[in-house]
Amino acid sequence: MKINYCRQIVAATLAVVILTAAVRAAEIEVQWERRDADRATADFAFDRISRPSNQDAATNAQVMLSRGEEDPAGAEVFALVDGKLPANRDEPGSNFFLGVGNKGGRVVMDLGEETPILRISSYSWHAGGRGPQVYKVFARDKMPLDPKPDVTLDENPERAGWKFIAAVDTRTEGEKPGGQYGASIARAGGTSIGSYRYLLFDISPVNPGDIFGNTFYSEIDVEDGKQHAAVPFDPRKVAITINSDEMPQLKPWIDGKLRPACEKWYPIIAEMLASDGYVPPRSLTVTFKKDMEGVAGTVGTRVACAGPWFERNLDGEATGAVIHELAHVVQRYRGARGGGQRPGWLVEGIADYVRWFKFEPASARPRPDPSRARYTDGYRTAAALLDYATERHDPELVEKLNAALREGRYRDSIWRDLVGKDLDSLWQEYLDALKKK
Ligand SMILES: [Ca+2]
Numbered sequence: 001m002k003i004n005y006c007r008q009i010v011a012a013t014l015a016v017v018i019l020t021a022a023v024r025a026a027e028i029e030v031q032w033e034r035r036d037a038d039r040a041t042a043d044f045a046f047d048r049i050s051r052p053s054n055q056d057a058a059t060n061a062q063v064m065l066s067r068g069e070e071d072p073a074g075a076e077v078f079a080l081v082d083g084k085l086p087a088n089r090d091e092p093g094s095n096f097f098l099g100v101g102n103k104g105g106r107v108v109m110d111l112g113e114e115t116p117i118l119r120i121s122s123y124s125w126h127a128g129g130r131g132p133q134v135y136k137v138f139a140r141d142k143m144p145l146d147p148k149p150d151v152t153l154d155e156n157p158e159r160a161g162w163k164f165i166a167a168v169d170t171r172t173e174g175e176k177p178g179g180q181y182g183a184s185i186a187r188a189g190g191t192s193i194g195s196y197r198y199l200l201f202d203i204s205p206v207n208p209g210d211i212f213g214n215t216f217y218s219e220i221d222v223e224d225g226k227q228h229a230a231v232p233f234d235p236r237k238v239a240i241t242i243n244s245d246e247m248p249q250l251k252p253w254i255d256g257k258l259r260p261a262c263e264k265w266y267p268i269i270a271e272m273l274a275s276d277g278y279v280p281p282r283s284l285t286v287t288f289k290k291d292m293e294g295v296a297g298t299v300g301t302r303v304a305c306a307g308p309w310f311e312r313n314l315d316g317e318a319t320g321a322v323i324h325e326l327a328h329v330v331q332r333y334r335g336a337r338g339g340g341q342r343p344g345w346l347v348e349g350i351a352d353y354v355r356w357f358k359f360e361p362a363s364a365r366p367r368p369d370p371s372r373a374r375y376t377d378g379y380r381t382a383a384a385l386l387d388y389a390t391e392r393h394d395p396e397l398v399e400k401l402n403a404a405l406r407e408g409r410y411r412d413s414i415w416r417d418l419v420g421k422d423l424d425s426l427w428q429e430y431l432d433a434l435k436k437k
């Protein structure tokens, strides 16, 4: 009798709690789980956290790195939503992580439409200190026209109109980090977190004192209770972020000339440099720096441009110089696969071929000086050789060379297969043709 009575009391208390919850929205809760390095397997099967999905609402999201740099040894930021997972505990190419020395960074995710979000889950895997996750997530339903998502965000995202959703920290003091981590953000009762189109992940390093202290993120899922099949990437939908905060005087040229040229040419370059199974990066950033010397350079999907040089060349070579860098973004030669070579002259020659023989007007095409030039000079000279050999020997030459470089199959001996003679003989043939002109 007495026991029954106690139970009734408990039941009554519960009812009160549930009633309160119905009146006030349940709290957003963060749960997380770790499978230590020995237990973690490629299936990401946690006990309480759901497994990563390739059909969640983020499957076709646009993902942009709005602060920080990707590590060129890792995957592009889109890997966060591609539904593909690393197969083992130290697989840089299957994870997104911030570059060496980056003190965190920010990822903006555009779900494409306002989405009633039930759960946000994040997954990471690393044998050691880059396993734990430390980030805050913010959300919003509309992006103001200005600032666009591509401009530098306020230090405090809430001041820039973002709503704080949750903070995740899976570090445990006094425990050696490592293994597989799964974190889940949801309301206690399973009701929607809210309806949002944009999410901002403000990522902190696991260990700020370690230049290699950034998390290996494998996947981020956004669940809305529906299944979303992956749509193949259309390079015309590339997200190009152009940051001119340090060089505001370039803005009219960027809006009037550079951005339209990049948006038009990225899909053309992707087509020219296509290879089996290769998907070009879905987002990239071009940043104009006021203190940079030289012209431009590309690491992964980040293009850095020397502001002063561009300011001097707006009416001349400025746009073409960025087109050259876009070719590098699409080339994306990474990882030492198959023991192939990647001679710098050819890598640069392909980028300059795209620029001078496809993008620039025919009148601007380079014509090397036969008495001094050598194909190993790269750039315009190598580009001119590629153009000659394409016209004379194989219209698909550049596409084939690019595929071989990307897939680690390139050796100088490949020229014999492609054009029927070795490089030096081809160069001599080109010089003879030049002299005849
Ligand atoms: Ca996913």
Ligand SMILES: [Zn+2]
Pocket (backbone or CB within 6 Å): 324, 328, 348, 351
């Ligand atoms: Zn280059």
